[in-house]
Amino acid sequence: xxxxxxxxxxxxxxxxxxxxxxxxxxxxxxxxxxxxxxxxxxxxxxxxxxxxxxxxxxxxxxxxxxxxxxxxxxxxxxxxxxxxxxxxxxxxxxxxxxxxxxxxxxxxxxxxxxxxxxxxxxxxxxxxxxxxxxxxxxxxxxxxxxxxxxxxxxxxxxxxxxxxxxxxxxxxxxxxxxxxxxxxxxxxxxxxxxxxxxxxxxxxxxxxxxxxxxxxxxxxxxxxxxxxxxxxxxxxxxxxxxxxxxxxxxxxxxxxxxxxxxxxxxxxxxxxxxxxxxxxxxxxxxxxxxxxxxxx
Amino acid sequence: xxxxxxxxxxxxxxxxxxxxxxxxxxxxxxxxxxxxxxxxxxxxxxxxxxxxxxxxxxxxxxxxxxxxxxxxxxxxxxxxxxxxxxxxxxxxxxxxxxxxxxxxxxxxxxxxxxxxxxxxxxxxxxxxxxxxxxxxxxxxxxxxxxxxxxxxxxxxxxxxxxxxxxxxxxxxxxxxxxxxxxxxxxxxxxxxxxxxxxxxxxxxxxxxxxxxxxxxxxxxxxxxxxxxxxxxxxxxxxxxxxxxxxxxxxxxxxxxxxxxxxxxxxxxxxxxxxxxxxxxxxxxxxxxxxxxxxxx
DNA sequence: TCATATATCTGACTTTAGTCAGGTAACTGC
DNA sequence: GCAGTTACCTGACTAAAGTCAGATATATGA
Numbered sequence: 001x002x003x004x005x006x007x008x009x010x011x012x013x014x015x016x017x018x019x020x021x022x023x024x025x026x027x028x029x030x031x032x033x034x035x036x037x038x039x040x041x042x043x044x045x046x047x048x049x050x051x052x053x054x055x056x057x058x059x060x061x062x063x064x065x066x067x068x069x070x071x072x073x074x075x076x077x078x079x080x081x082x083x084x085x086x087x088x089x090x091x092x093x094x095x096x097x098x099x100x101x102x103x104x105x106x107x108x109x110x111x112x113x114x115x116x117x118x119x120x121x122x123x124x125x126x127x128x129x130x131x132x133x134x135x136x137x138x139x140x141x142x143x144x145x146x147x148x149x150x151x152x153x154x155x156x157x158x159x160x161x162x163x164x165x166x167x168x169x170x171x172x173x174x175x176x177x178x179x180x181x182x183x184x185x186x187x188x189x190x191x192x193x194x195x196x197x198x199x200x201x202x203x204x205x206x207x208x209x210x211x212x213x214x215x216x217x218x219x220x221x222x223x224x225x226x227x228x229x230x231x232x233x234x235x236x237x238x239x240x241x242x243x244x245x246x247x248x249x250x251x252x253x254x255x256x257x258x259x260x261x262x263x264x265x266x267x268x269x270x271x272x273x274x275x276x277x278x279x280x281x282x283x284x285x286x287x288x289x290x291x292x293x294x295x296x
Numbered sequence: 297x298x299x300x301x302x303x304x305x306x307x308x309x310x311x312x313x314x315x316x317x318x319x320x321x322x323x324x325x326x327x328x329x330x331x332x333x334x335x336x337x338x339x340x341x342x343x344x345x346x347x348x349x350x351x352x353x354x355x356x357x358x359x360x361x362x363x364x365x366x367x368x369x370x371x372x373x374x375x376x377x378x379x380x381x382x383x384x385x386x387x388x389x390x391x392x393x394x395x396x397x398x399x400x401x402x403x404x405x406x407x408x409x410x411x412x413x414x415x416x417x418x419x420x421x422x423x424x425x426x427x428x429x430x431x432x433x434x435x436x437x438x439x440x441x442x443x444x445x446x447x448x449x450x451x452x453x454x455x456x457x458x459x460x461x462x463x464x465x466x467x468x469x470x471x472x473x474x475x476x477x478x479x480x481x482x483x484x485x486x487x488x489x490x491x492x493x494x495x496x497x498x499x500x501x502x503x504x505x506x507x508x509x510x511x512x513x514x515x516x517x518x519x520x521x522x523x524x525x526x527x528x529x530x531x532x533x534x535x536x537x538x539x540x541x542x543x544x545x546x547x548x549x550x551x552x553x554x555x556x557x558x559x560x561x562x563x564x565x566x567x568x569x570x571x572x573x574x575x576x577x578x579x580x581x582x583x584x585x586x587x588x589x590x591x592x
Numbered sequence: 593t594c595a596t597a598t599a600t601c602t603g604a605c606t607t608t609a610g611t612c613a614g615g616t617a618a619c620t621g622c
Numbered sequence: 623g624c625a626g627t628t629a630c631c632t633g634a635c636t637a638a639a640g641t642c643a644g645a646t647a648t649a650t651g652a
């Protein structure tokens with residue numbers, strides 16, 4: 001890995017330096033790029049404007065003054081426009097101007113061109129192999145750098161995760177859950193419960209919670225972003241939740257799920273969960289599991 | 297690829313920032329590392345000392361003043377020692393001191409540790425997949441960034457390549473070639489010939505030449521570093537040599553090789569070469585080939 | 593032997609990248 | 623409605639990274 005870093009950065013990293021070539025220093029170009037990305041209709045939420053904060057967290061917690069200054073630069077060059085967020089006057093909405101989009105496309109084009117040039121000497125087969133290798137490496141590195149954090153269930157990230165969780169359940173099972181129905185379950189908070197979020201680049205990609213139920217621990221709200229399934233994230237989260245259950249003083253964990261979620265059921269079984277009889281009155285659940293935790 | 301760069305650098309690139317953690321700024325640490333690398337008995341030529349120039353080219357053509365200053369810093373910290381090169385008084389030999397080696401090992405250790413930490417959340421199987429993917433990507437990127445250049449046969453790189461070529465032939469076929477026997481073949485020079493070197497990180501990894509022989513073009517000195525075989529480098533070099541033959545006004549290329557070199561023979565056949573009768577009196581050759589070049 | 597080229601060094605300079613310590617206006621919870 | 627937070631901004635600062643224009647000593651070719 002280290003070897004790869006050295007050699008890759010020396011070759012291709014220098015390439016990304018041409019990230020500039022646009023007359024913009026690297027940091028500034030990065031911000032421009034990030035603003036443009038947010039406007040791209042890739043994710044479901046394709047709002048052409050972002051907040052300053054969003055940019056900061058997506059770029060890994062840059063200093064607010066630093067970002068502010070760079071935004072000022074971009075603004076003075078006419079690449080971005082800012083305005084007060086009507087929803088919260090402290091925030092500023094940032095969006096690319098027409099010129100900014102031109103710059104953004106330019107960055108893309110230049111970068112594309114550079115990649116093409118680099119790959120030119122390779123045969124098509126080699127190129128395919130390289131792309132595949134990079135895609136694999138990317139997924140795994142992303143998976144490895146996911147952070148697991150306990151948050152309050154009312155935290156915006158938690159809300160987003162639960163929103164998607166319920167939306168998906170609704171989609172798959174043909175019912176809708178009231179928008180506000182999951183907002184504030186106090187059992188998922190300390191001292192007797194906990195809610196965890198797995199985040200990548202500041203966006204939630206998985207969630208899960210433990211709470212007390214009927215004298216044992218119960219796992220709730222297990223959800224993994226569809227794009228991230230199969231990366232071992234669920235199992236990792238599960239281990240984390242079990243450790244938390246142990247910490248909360250429980251020796252037994254139970255959970256319910258639904259027959260249609262066969263991947264989840266497989267995961268629970270692989271993790272040592274045993275099928276048991278119905279232990280609650282959840283109308284959506286069809287399968288019930290239980291596991292005895294080993295002492296740490 | 298661009299996607300990978302963005303995401304990888306954001307995660308792991310920041311990792312390599314800890315390349316410092318040693319109190320040395322990144323640039324300086326890079327130089328220390330490079331000097332240490334040169335001393336490592338990885339390559340056949342494991343001279344504990346390098347020249348300033350070597351460092352500069354290996355790091356991609358840094359400014360000489362910049363490097364000089366960093367060397368001064370390293371020297372003042374007691375990590376490197378320099379001396380006049382007895383072979384050429386303009387040059388300076390640079391080597392790590394004992395303390396310098398300690399620092400170098402520290403960098404290695406720290407970097408290793410960091411990689412371990414990063415990979416920790418992955419399952420062993422995932423880790424293996426990642427390593428494999430990175431190794432593949434590394435090889436291909438290296439292959440893609442090789443430079444093909446015409447040099448004079450007396451150029452040190454050319455000399456090194458031919459030296460290894462003859463050494464290998466000698467090894468494999470049980471005879472030795474006089475050290476000075478290949479030094480100066482004027483037929484491999486313009487106007488009627490050309491010698492090409494494929495280099496990676498300033499080290500020759502493949503060589504090949506065209507010359508005129510008996511009214512047609514002849515390819516000579518085809519050699520690919522054993523570590524690089526199978527990466528399509530030979531075929532690429534061959535295409536290049538054919539283009540050069542064409543440029544020199546030839547329509548036909550011939551070459552000889554030896555039965556034991558089955559990979560080479562396969563490559564020539566795949567490239568459209570046809571077996572012909574002996575056309576010269578090279579005692580080491582057993583196979584003879586010919587190809588008619590298409591107009592560009 | 594002399595003109596020219598090469599390898600390195602020194603000094604003066606610029607641009608990036610980033611940190612830190614406040615400041616201001618807007619929101620939030622009690 | 624007010625204390626405390628939050629989101630963003632400004633100014634002052636630093637260190638790193640790199641560029642450029644000579645200077646110096648050594649080698650090389652005619």
